[in-house]
Amino acid sequence: MIELSSIKKAFNQGQPNEYWALHGIDLTVEAGKVTAFRGPSGSGKTTLLTIVGCLSRPTHGRVRFKGEDISGLPERFLTDIRRQSFGFVFQQFNLIKGLSALENVILPAFPTGRPRAELVAAAGELFDQLKLGHRSAAKVEWLSGGEQQRVAIARALINNPEVIIADEPTANLDTALSREFMAILEGFTAAGKTVLLTSHDPLVVESSAVHRVVGMRDGRLVDG
Amino acid sequence: MRIWLEKQRHLIDFTLASLARRKTKNIGLLLAYTLLVFVLASLTLFTQALRTEATFVLAGSPEVILQRMVAGRHDLIPPGYLDKIGRIRGVQKTEGRLWGYYYDPVVKANYTFMARPAEEIADGHIMVGNALARERGLALHNTISFRSYAGKLFSFEVSGVLSPDSELLSADLVLLSENDFRKFFEYPAGHYTDIALSVANPQEVRTVAAKLSSALPDSRPILREEVLRTYQSVFDWREGIVLTVLAGAILAFAILAWEKASGLSAEEKREIGILKAIGWETGDVIRMKTWEGLLISLTAFLLGFIAAYVHVFHFGAAVFEPVLKGWSVLYPKFTLVPAVDGLQIATLFFFTVFPYTAAVLVPIWRAAITDPDAVMR
Amino acid sequence: MLFQPAIIALLMAAGVAVLMLLAAAPFAVQVIRHWDIASGSERQLALERRTYLFSTLLSFVMLVQLAALLLFVFNADRLSVMFVGAMCAVGTLNVNDYGFPSLIAQMAIFFLAAMWLAINHVDTQARDYPLVRIKYGLLLLLLPLLAGSFWLEFQYFSGLKANVITSCCGSLFSGEAKTIAAEASGLEPLPAIWLFYGAMIAAIGVALWHWRRGGRTSGYLLALASAGAFIAAITGVLSFISLYIYEHPHHHCPFCILKPEYDYLGYWLYVPLFVATAAGLGAGAVQPFAGVPSLAKIIPFISRRFSGLTVAGYILFTALATGFVLTSNLILIEH
Numbered sequence: 001m002i003e004l005s006s007i008k009k010a011f012n013q014g015q016p017n018e019y020w021a022l023h024g025i026d027l028t029v030e031a032g033k034v035t036a037f038r039g040p041s042g043s044g045k046t047t048l049l050t051i052v053g054c055l056s057r058p059t060h061g062r063v064r065f066k067g068e069d070i071s072g073l074p075e076r077f078l079t080d081i082r083r084q085s086f087g088f089v090f091q092q093f094n095l096i097k098g099l100s101a102l103e104n105v106i107l108p109a110f111p112t113g114r115p116r117a118e119l120v121a122a123a124g125e126l127f128d129q130l131k132l133g134h135r136s137a138a139k140v141e142w143l144s145g146g147e148q149q150r151v152a153i154a155r156a157l158i159n160n161p162e163v164i165i166a167d168e169p170t171a172n173l174d175t176a177l178s179r180e181f182m183a184i185l186e187g188f189t190a191a192g193k194t195v196l197l198t199s200h201d202p203l204v205v206e207s208s209a210v211h212r213v214v215g216m217r218d219g220r221l222v223d224g
Numbered sequence: 225m226r227i228w229l230e231k232q233r234h235l236i237d238f239t240l241a242s243l244a245r246r247k248t249k250n251i252g253l254l255l256a257y258t259l260l261v262f263v264l265a266s267l268t269l270f271t272q273a274l275r276t277e278a279t280f281v282l283a284g285s286p287e288v289i290l291q292r293m294v295a296g297r298h299d300l301i302p303p304g305y306l307d308k309i310g311r312i313r314g315v316q317k318t319e320g321r322l323w324g325y326y327y328d329p330v331v332k333a334n335y336t337f338m339a340r341p342a343e344e345i346a347d348g349h350i351m352v353g354n355a356l357a358r359e360r361g362l363a364l365h366n367t368i369s370f371r372s373y374a375g376k377l378f379s380f381e382v383s384g385v386l387s388p389d390s391e392l393l394s395a396d397l398v399l400l401s402e403n404d405f406r407k408f409f410e411y412p413a414g415h416y417t418d419i420a421l422s423v424a425n426p427q428e429v430r431t432v433a434a435k436l437s438s439a440l441p442d443s444r445p446i447l448r449e450e451v452l453r454t455y456q457s458v459f460d461w462r463e464g465i466v467l468t469v470l471a472g473a474i475l476a477f478a479i480l481a482w483e484k485a486s487g488l489s490a491e492e493k494r495e496i497g498i499l500k501a502i503g504w505e506t507g508d509v510i511r512m513k514t515w516e517g518l519l520i521s522l523t524a525f526l527l528g529f530i531a532a533y534v535h536v537f538h539f540g541a542a543v544f545e546p547v548l549k550g551w552s553v554l555y556p557k558f559t560l561v562p563a564v565d566g567l568q569i570a571t572l573f574f575f576t577v578f579p580y581t582a583a584v585l586v587p588i589w590r591a592a593i594t595d596p597d598a599v600m601r
Numbered sequence: 602m603l604f605q606p607a608i609i610a611l612l613m614a615a616g617v618a619v620l621m622l623l624a625a626a627p628f629a630v631q632v633i634r635h636w637d638i639a640s641g642s643e644r645q646l647a648l649e650r651r652t653y654l655f656s657t658l659l660s661f662v663m664l665v666q667l668a669a670l671l672l673f674v675f676n677a678d679r680l681s682v683m684f685v686g687a688m689c690a691v692g693t694l695n696v697n698d699y700g701f702p703s704l705i706a707q708m709a710i711f712f713l714a715a716m717w718l719a720i721n722h723v724d725t726q727a728r729d730y731p732l733v734r735i736k737y738g739l740l741l742l743l744l745p746l747l748a749g750s751f752w753l754e755f756q757y758f759s760g761l762k763a764n765v766i767t768s769c770c771g772s773l774f775s776g777e778a779k780t781i782a783a784e785a786s787g788l789e790p791l792p793a794i795w796l797f798y799g800a801m802i803a804a805i806g807v808a809l810w811h812w813r814r815g816g817r818t819s820g821y822l823l824a825l826a827s828a829g830a831f832i833a834a835i836t837g838v839l840s841f842i843s844l845y846i847y848e849h850p851h852h853h854c855p856f857c858i859l860k861p862e863y864d865y866l867g868y869w870l871y872v873p874l875f876v877a878t879a880a881g882l883g884a885g886a887v888q889p890f891a892g893v894p895s896l897a898k899i900i901p902f903i904s905r906r907f908s909g910l911t912v913a914g915y916i917l918f919t920a921l922a923t924g925f926v927l928t929s930n931l932i933l934i935e936h
Contacts, residue, residue, distance in 0.1 A: 013643045046600050055501060055597035059641045072639050074649050076505055077728050079596070083503030094498045094599050097491075098245040108502040110234035113227035155502065167600055268606065430685070453683050464604030506653050567607060567675045574610035574672065581661065582617050589657060593650040 001031035001194055002052055002163075007061035009047055009219075021047040023219040024061070030212075031162075034185060034195040036205050039216035045198040046167055048216070052196060053165045054082040083108060087156030091168040093148045095140040095155075101127075101147075102136040105154045112159065119158070126154040130184070146177040153184060164188055166197040170204055178203050185209045232515075235508070239515045242495075253484050254524055260477045261528025261576050262535070263470065263543075268568045269532055270541040271463040276563040278455040282448055286319075286420035287429050289446045290436055303414030305440065312421075312435050314428040320416035322405050326370065326398070331359045337398045339405035347401045349383040355395035357385045372408050380404070467575070474575060478583040485517075485587035493594060500596035509592035517584050521577045529572075537562045607676035608758045614669050615751040618662045622744050625658060629737040636733050652733070655740065656721050662747070663714035667875075670707050673754075674856050680761070690856035699757035706750040711875070712882055713743060719883030720890070723903050727895040735890075790933045793840030800826075800833030801919045808881060808911040815901030817891050823908055824885020830915060831878040834922075838870065842922050845929035869921050877914020880907040 009022040021044045029035055029052070037045040050056045051063060054070065057078070063071040070081060087108075095104045105126065106119040127133045130150040135143060140151060149169070156164055170178040178201065186209045188195050199205055205213050215222040243250055290309075292299050306320055322339035335356060345351060352362060362368060362382050369379045386397060405411060421436075423429050426449070433445040488496075496509055504512075535541060603609070632648050677690035677700070687693050694700030717739055724732040788796070804826040811819040838855050846858050846866055858867035884907035891900045 010643075050597040050600055055600065056595070057641045057646070071641065073728055074638070074730055075596075075646075076507070076725060079500075079503060079505040082596075088501060090501075090599060092599075094494075094501070096495055096498060099241060103241065107238070107499065108504075110238065111231060111504055111508045113229075113231035113234070115230055116234070116237075159503065449682075449685075456682055460605045463606050464609060467606055467609055468604065506650065510653060510657055567672070567679055570668070570672050570675060571607045571610045574614055574668070575606075578610075578614055578617070578665065582621065585621075585657060585661060586654070589654045592653065 001066060002029040003062075003064040004028075004048075004052070005062045005064075007048070007051060007058045007063065009044075009051060009056070010059045013059065021219055022051075022058070025219075025221060027214065027221065029194065029196065031194050032189065032192050033211040034189055034197070034209055035212045035214060036210045037196070037198045037214050037216055038200055038205050039198075039222075040200070042218075043216040044219040045216045047219075049165055049167055049196060049198055053086045053088065053163075054078040083111065083159055085162050087159065087161040087164045089149070089152050089156050089164065089166040089169050091171050093152040093172075095148060095151060097141050098139065100137050101132065101140055101143065101151045101154075104140055104151055105158055108155060109158050122158060123154065126157055129187075130154055145172055146180065149173065149177070149181065150184075161193070163194045163196065166195065168198055168201075170199060170201045175203065182207050182209050232511075235512045236515050236519075239512055239519060243516065243519065246492075249484070249489070250520065253481065254520060254527075256477055256480055257520065257524035257576070257580065258528040258531070260473060261525050261572070262531045263473070264467070264575050265529045265532030265572055266535050266541055266543060267463060267466055267470075268572055269536040269564065271459045272565060272568050273536065273561065273563050275456060275459050276561060278459070279452060280561070282452050282455075285448055285451075287423040287426075287448050288421040288433060288436070289448075290419040290421065290440070291444045291446065292418075292440075293442055293444050300412070301416040301419055305416075305443075306419065308440060309419070309436065310439075312432055314423055314425060314432055315421050316424050317420075317422045319420045321418050321420050322402060322411065323417050324405075324409055324411075326373075328370070333359070333396065335396045335398050337400060337405060337408070339402040340399050342401055342403070345383065345399055345401045347403050348380060349401070350380040350404075351384040351386060351397075351399040352382060353386050353395045353397040356398065357382075370408070372410075374410055378404070378408055474579055478579040481580050482583040482587060485584040486590065488591055493591070494599065496591055496594045497596070497598040500594055501599045506592045509594075510588055513584075513588040513592065517581060517588070521580055525573070525576065528576075529569075533562070533564075603758055605676075605680075605758075607672060607679070611669055611672055611676070612751075612755060612758065614665050615747075615754055618665055619744075619748050619751050621658060622662065622740075622747055625655060626741060626744060629655065629740050632737045633734050638729050638733075649730075652725075652730075655737070656718070656725070659714055659717055659721070659740070663711060663718065666707060666711045666714060670704075670711060671859075673704065673707065674859065678856060678860065689854050691854050693761075696762075697757060697760040699753050699760060703750070703753040703757045706746075706753050710743075710747060710750050712879055713746065715879035716882050716886035717743065719886050719903075719907065723887045723890070723896060723899055726899045726903070727893070729895050731893045731895050732890055788836060788840045790841045790844070793837055797833050797837030797841075797922075798919075800830045801915055804830035804881065805912055805915050805919070808908040808915065811884065811908040812905050812912060815905040817888050820884050820888035820891070820904050823881050823904075823911065824888075827878050827881025827885070827911060830881075831874065834874050834918065837922065841933060842870070842925060844933060845926040845931050848929055848931040850931065850933065866925060870918060870925075873914040873917040873921070877911045877918065880910035880914065883907050884911065 004025050004027045007022055007025040008020065011019045011021060025048060037048065039045050047056075051058050054065075055078075057073075058071055061071065062069055065081065065085070070078065073081075096107070099107075102120065102123055105123045106116075109119050109122075124133070124136070127136050130153060132147065132150050132154065135147055135151075140148060143151065149172075169181055173181060182204065185195060185207075189209065189211075197204070197210075204210065290301075292301050292305070301320060306318060309318055324337050326335045326337050327333075328335055340351075350368075352360075356362070360368065362385070364382060364385065366382050367379055368382065369377050371377050380400065386399075400408070406413065421432065423432050429447055429449065433447055436443065436445045499509060500506070535543070603612070628651055632651060635644060636648055637645055674690050677693040680693045681687040681689050684692060684696055687696070694704060717736070720732060720736055720739070724730055724736060804823075807819060807822045807826040811823045835855065838858075839853050843853055843855060843858055844850060846863055847854075856867070857863065858870065859865065860867075884904040887900050887904055890896050
């Protein structure tokens with residue numbers, strides 16, 4: 001589904017503090033599976049996720065998504081692809097404070113121009129699935145860590161993407177909540193979604209829900 | 225189209241929520257903005273009202289007024305002038321006018337005394353303006369005495385109070401018969417203050433004026449349209465000067481707007497980063513921010529304009545009066561007639577919303593190009 | 602006569618627009634020199650993001666231009682009391698030689714900005730942004746025009762001296778003066794009506810044709826027909842439509858219909874006219890690029906939409922104008 005060939009990524013290019021985060025990555029990600037990237041911080045796994053998730057473009061190399069080369073696309077079109085095909089769950093959850101859980105969840109759908117009533121209904125269904133129905137009107141800063149993450153997951157699902165990208169999803173959760181997250185993850189696989197995540201939590205990478213573990217170090221792939 | 229509208233609705237929803245969340249930050253800008261609109265709107269509303277007053281005052285006056293000049297000063301019209309004018313083609317009516325000012329120490333105000341033909345007012349009677357009647361507590365058939373400049377006391381019976389809807393024109397007016405006028409001011413017989421000519425066709429006014437100048441070289445014809453034009457340009461000029469003086473304030477406001485728009489808090493930057501990461505496009509963020517600017521502008525404009533309206537038409541433009549009034553035709557005290565016109569509002573818009581928009585354009589764009597992957601770093 | 606609120610506002614708006622584009626010009630040059638869509642470098646990303654600034658800027662300039670156009674005419678009308686013989690905006694614009702050229706320049710800038718935005722719009726739909734260099738080249742061409750318009754406006758306002766004797770609408774449009782406006786109104790009502798309806802029907806027809814087919818030839822023709830229709834429409838307004846609205850056989854002014862005395866009827870006419878013409882010209886402006894592979898599908902799609910707007914605008918305009926003529930009490934042509 002996603003093919004990366006000799007991906008390189010530089011930051012501060014042409015300046016004294018130039019830094020290469022990725023040094024030529026070749027990788028194919030299968031549809032419908034859960035792939036985990038494991039590696040120490042600074043190994044480039046998050047950078048790789050941003051490239052896969054159309055958040056940024058590689059400095060060199062090609063990214064193919066469903067057979068189409070998207071590495072040279074302008075941001076405008078990358079955003080379209082990102083909005084339609086990718087859902088993000090961030091490490092810090094990145095919810096917008098001051099807005100209710102419901103408002104946060106429907107935000108990614110604003111640019112699509114879907115009517116509000118339709119969005120609220122869709123969000124309601126997601127809340128029910130994630131057992132959050134009673135909290136939908138609450139401001140996100142009043143929610144617990146686990147609830148916040150489930151709001152973030154609902155937000156990732158609102159546009160019904162094919163791929164879910166999760167960056168260190170369990171870093172801010174205790175064991176019980178992490179197990180809960182893994183259960184939700186299995187639900188994704190059952191629904192046919194592709195999942196990409198980064199983690200160095202053994203609970204995640206050793207879980208049976210994860211189909212493939214890719215090891216990373218210093219911007220290169222190493223054996224899992 | 226439906227999708228587009230729906231999208232704009234979403235953006236407005238989000239903008240309103242985000243403005244509400246950052247009340248303290250926006251309130252300062254809104255206050256400055258409203259103040260600017262208030263000052264500029266007061267200025268334009270006030271000058272516009274003065275302009276309207278002037279037009280109103282002049283609407284009833286004759287097309288041409290002929291004054292006699294002696295040594296460059298306005299003097300009385302000597303006897304025989306009316307005959308010398310004779311018949312000029314296009315002039316419907318020629319009338320010698322008698323009028324003057326009288327200072328009333330009781331209310332410390334100047335009145336305008338004007339003579340009317342005997343068939344309108346009998347000797348010993350006067351008609352007074354509404355404001356004057358109010359000030360002196362006069363009603364119909366009351367008697368009032370004025371001490372003339374020569375020291376003699378004259379008594380008149382009030383035979384009418386001029387209707388209130390023409391207050392502006394008649395506020396301080398006293399109408400009396402020609403005989404009374406001449407006696408009261410000891411006006412030399414056969415002399416007039418000036419001569420009024422009515423000309424039906426506006427195209428002929430200039431020709432009439434030229435003929436008058438050549439027939440009576442020591443006279444000065446004053447055309448109504450010229451007076452009107454002079455008023456207009458004087459008011460425009462004053463307004464323009466004050467606006468230019470206020471340009472500094474507009475610039476300062478633009479700088480404030482620029483600074484507020486570019487000094488995004490860490491929280492706001494994070495928010496825009498999140499929006500972009502979850503699928504908002506740069507253009508969407510620009511549109512959202514444009515709505516924000518538009519909402520702030522409209523609120524400030526509305527608030528400032530309403531405040532200015534109240535200030536000018538209910539409080540007599542207390543702030544600007546000393547700068548802009550002081551034109552002799554204006555009576556010391558009167559309420560301005562509310563007058564608002566499209567050109568004024570459009571101009572005002574250009575002086576407030578335009579600088580604001582121009583100032584925030586680049587900062588908005590800068591905020592909108594935040595890296596979408598910033599939230600993952 | 603520069604110390605006049607509306608004049609200060611207009612000059613400020615035009616001046617700021619010129620300054621903004623001038624400040625942006627070096628960046629446009631950078632885009633032209635360094636653009637490389639295939640590159641993943643940070644510089645390319647920065648250039649790409651800059652394009653958003655330019656489209657926002659140009660939309661702003663176009664909007665301001667439209668508002669300024671209105672203010673310009675309003676102001677001219679208001680100032681007419683200052684000039685002997687000027688009875689409405691036409692007289693004021695005729696006070697010196699820069700009045701009408703300035704008005705025309707401002708309209709031209711509005712339409713050119715609309716055409717640029719049309720090109721920009723199709724370009725941003727194509728995944729490889731094929732027209733970036735052309736677009737920014739055109740933008741640099743627009744700059745001197747904007748500056749020129751500002752200069753004309755400044756010349757006009759600084760040359761305004763109250764009391765100068767000018768011709769009012771009546772004498773200007775008497776048909777004797779050899780100005781363009783006079784020639785237009787000097788047309789007899791009957792040929793003017795033929796020209797008006799002919800041009801309108803032609804433009805609507807071409808727009809419909811383009812709307813159904815979306816071909817290149819019809820696109821060019823549409824631009825041509827729109828320009829023609831615009832001129833014919835203005836001629837029509839001068840020669841007979843305004844007469845019927847004023848119910849006066851000699852009042853040919855194209856501006857007085859904007860006034861409250863005539864129920865602001867002018868806006869109903871001019872807004873559809875300007876929108877339709879801008880859309881028609883935009884449809885033509887994108888045709889030269891219809892051969893670019895990535896635009897091959899996009900351009901016909903978008904220019905058909907533009908032509909839809911043109912059709913709707915011209916039909917509305919023609920219908921309204923016809924309605925005003927038919928409901929008028931004035932009889933210009935004996936049956």
